[in-house]
Amino acid sequence: MSERASKETVPGAGAPSAPPPANARAGAFSRLTRSRPTRPGEVYGVPGQGDAFWLSLGSIAFIIFLWWLVTFLGWVKPLFVPSPGAIIAKFVDVWQNGFTNTSFVEHVWISTARVFGAFLLACVVGIPLGIAMGMSPTVRGIFDPPIEFYRPIPPLAYLPLMIIWFGIGETSKVLLIFLSVFAPVALGSRSGVRSAAIEQIHAAYSFGATRWQVMRHVILPSALPEILTAMRIGIGFGWTTLVAAEMVAATKGLGYMVLSASQFLQTSTVIMGIVVIAAIAYAFDLLMRFVERKVVPWKGRM
Amino acid sequence: MGLTINQASVVYPAADGRPPVEALSRIDLAIDNDDFVVALGASGCGKSTLLNLIAGFLSPTSGEILLDGHRVQGPGADRAVVFQKHALLPWLNVIDNVAFGLKLQGGAEKARYEMAGRFIALLGLDGFQNSPVYKLSGGMQQRVGIARALTCDPKVLLMDEPLGALDALTREKAQELILRIWSETHKSVFFITHSVEEALFMGTKLIVMSPRPGRIAHRFDLSFSRQFLAGQSARQVKASPEFIRLREQVLEIIFADEEDAA
Ligand SMILES: Nc1ncnc2c1ncn2[C@@H]1O[C@H](COP(=O)(O)OP(=O)(O)OP(=O)(O)O)[C@@H](O)[C@H]1O
Numbered sequence: 320m321s322e323r324a325s326k327e328t329v330p331g332a333g334a335p336s337a338p339p340p341a342n343a344r345a346g347a348f349s350r351l352t353r354s355r356p357t358r359p360g361e362v363y364g365v366p367g368q369g370d371a372f373w374l375s376l377g378s379i380a381f382i383i384f385l386w387w388l389v390t391f392l393g394w395v396k397p398l399f400v401p402s403p404g405a406i407i408a409k410f411v412d413v414w415q416n417g418f419t420n421t422s423f424v425e426h427v428w429i430s431t432a433r434v435f436g437a438f439l440l441a442c443v444v445g446i447p448l449g450i451a452m453g454m455s456p457t458v459r460g461i462f463d464p465p466i467e468f469y470r471p472i473p474p475l476a477y478l479p480l481m482i483i484w485f486g487i488g489e490t491s492k493v494l495l496i497f498l499s500v501f502a503p504v505a506l507g508s509r510s511g512v513r514s515a516a517i518e519q520i521h522a523a524y525s526f527g528a529t530r531w532q533v534m535r536h537v538i539l540p541s542a543l544p545e546i547l548t549a550m551r552i553g554i555g556f557g558w559t560t561l562v563a564a565e566m567v568a569a570t571k572g573l574g575y576m577v578l579s580a581s582q583f584l585q586t587s588t589v590i591m592g593i594v595v596i597a598a599i600a601y602a603f604d605l606l607m608r609f610v611e612r613k614v615v616p617w618k619g620r621m
Numbered sequence: 622m623g624l625t626i627n628q629a630s631v632v633y634p635a636a637d638g639r640p641p642v643e644a645l646s647r648i649d650l651a652i653d654n655d656d657f658v659v660a661l662g663a664s665g666c667g668k669s670t671l672l673n674l675i676a677g678f679l680s681p682t683s684g685e686i687l688l689d690g691h692r693v694q695g696p697g698a699d700r701a702v703v704f705q706k707h708a709l710l711p712w713l714n715v716i717d718n719v720a721f722g723l724k725l726q727g728g729a730e731k732a733r734y735e736m737a738g739r740f741i742a743l744l745g746l747d748g749f750q751n752s753p754v755y756k757l758s759g760g761m762q763q764r765v766g767i768a769r770a771l772t773c774d775p776k777v778l779l780m781d782e783p784l785g786a787l788d789a790l791t792r793e794k795a796q797e798l799i800l801r802i803w804s805e806t807h808k809s810v811f812f813i814t815h816s817v818e819e820a821l822f823m824g825t826k827l828i829v830m831s832p833r834p835g836r837i838a839h840r841f842d843l844s845f846s847r848q849f850l851a852g853q854s855a856r857q858v859k860a861s862p863e864f865i866r867l868r869e870q871v872l873e874i875i876f877a878d879e880e881d882a883a
């Protein structure tokens with residue numbers, strides 16, 4: 320207790336009017352060797368602690384400005400990089416008139432349904448299987464080799480197989496995305512099972528818990544942070560695979576839109592589609608982070 | 622009746638080219654009702670192994686452990702364990718942590734919270750029922766751990782260095798608290814510590830263990846905790862000539878062991 324109190328009164332912790340202490344004058348170099356004292360409520364030395372919101376906003380603004388500058392000054396042809404304005408105009412155009420006789424909303428809806436359908440399926444199958452792999456050497460022995468075998472293969476490589484086996488309908492598309500989400504979700508859940516401290520497990524047993532209760536009340540809750548992280552990583556893979564899944568015999572969807580626009584050298588539609596995919600994925604990631612803060616506020620705290 | 626350990630030995634099998642470790646050799650120990658048994662000894666002499674044996678996490682290589690005449694076959698709610706740390710569940714608030722054992726045993730919610738509330742009050746945690754445990758200080762977390770074990774109403778309370786992570790002042794307060802609770806609840810306690818003073822102050826029986834093979838080298842019957850409970854102050858008890866004499870004697874035994882090891 321007293322240790323923390325003294326930490327907060329270290330000179331240079333906050334007051335901007337105070338003369339700079341010796342170690343602050345050493346400048347950037349001292350930041351590399353030693354962390355600054357924290358503000359009350361933070362924990363000293365937590366890696367990467369601090370708010371990066373404004374910096375991120377600045378970074379985005381700078382990239383857009385650079386983009387605009389390059390096109391405005393005519394350094395690259397619009398065929399390669401259209402101006403930000405052209406992208407917005409294209410967005411408004413597709414929003415109003417659709418793309419290849421399909422409305423924009425429908426493109427978005429179809430792709431989102433494919434990705435989230437596959438994602439939900441991967442969670443429903445992958446999380447229990449991953450947990451079972453963590454809990455039982457038998458299950459691990461059986462499922463570890465196939466998962467580890469297919470995991471590093473790029474989805475594009477087995478896309479032809481999917482099509483030969485499952486045809487050109489929705490099944491092969493959703494299955495392709497499913498496979499790319501499944502591995503990270505299952506493996507994350509599997510390693511999450513190891514998160515519970517052995518003392519927590521022993522304590523539960525010594526209060527009369529059964530094996531099932533230990534799993535339900537100790538192992539699963541402590542695996543939750545890692546499972547949520549695995550879900551975030553998994554859906555990222557899902558969006559990555561979307562374009563591949565919509566490469567063959569699709570007539571709708573954002574991936575299809577990007578691919579067919581590229582064949583007609585409609586660069587502005589390509590970039591617009593990419594930005595839309597990124598925006599949806601990012602929005603979902605923000606949602607997941609919010610859920611994480613609500614569901615596992617204790618993550619990393621004990 | 623209470624708990625009886627008969628000729629229990631534990632041998633950890635050889636691993637990584639190291640020979641087998643005889644962690645406990647033919648231990649005899651009785652922990653009667655109302656006993657407060659303290660285990661003391663150099664690091665690695667088998668104290669935690671003995672506790673794991675009583676808790677039922679480990680089965681003896683030979684010998685047996687009997688609780689009220691029945692052989693101990695595994696962990697159970699009649700022997701609740703308090704660990705040094707890391708054993709609370711951070712996703713539950715204080716009252717749910719304390720009521721955790723009752724929940725496992727299937728108690729009704731209302732009865733559970735009533736019981737938990739009683740022990741929360743007993744350990745001076747009133748007003749923190751709904752705090753998340755990860756926001757409590759180390760001393761408070763440890764009290765939650767003790768309250769949680771007590772709510773299970775075990776016959777024996779097993780504590781592995783429960784106060785080892787606390788500062789000196791909090792530690793002395795916790796010692797007094799545990800003694801009061803012990804005398805009020807009439808539990809038997811098996812308590813591991815590295816502090817000779819703590820051992821002498823709290824125990825009714827003291828076992829001093831020696832390593833290689835782990836065994837009980839000395840036994841003492843103690844009455845300092847009774848003096849404290851009878852009304853003397855803790856400082857008074859710890860400053861008495863009898864206490865100091867015994868402390869030096871025990872320290873000498875332990876230092877001798879440590880020197881043998883070095
Ligand atoms: N799982 C294990 N496998 C092999 N040897 C072990 C194992 N656990 C403990 N030992 C050995 O058994 C002996 C007793 O260990 P134990 O943990 O019971 O000691 P301790 O008295 O609790 O020590 P400390 O005071 O440091 O906690 C030690 O020599 C240790 O190396």
Ligand SMILES: [Mg+2]
Pocket residue numbers: 668669670
């Ligand atoms: Mg130990």
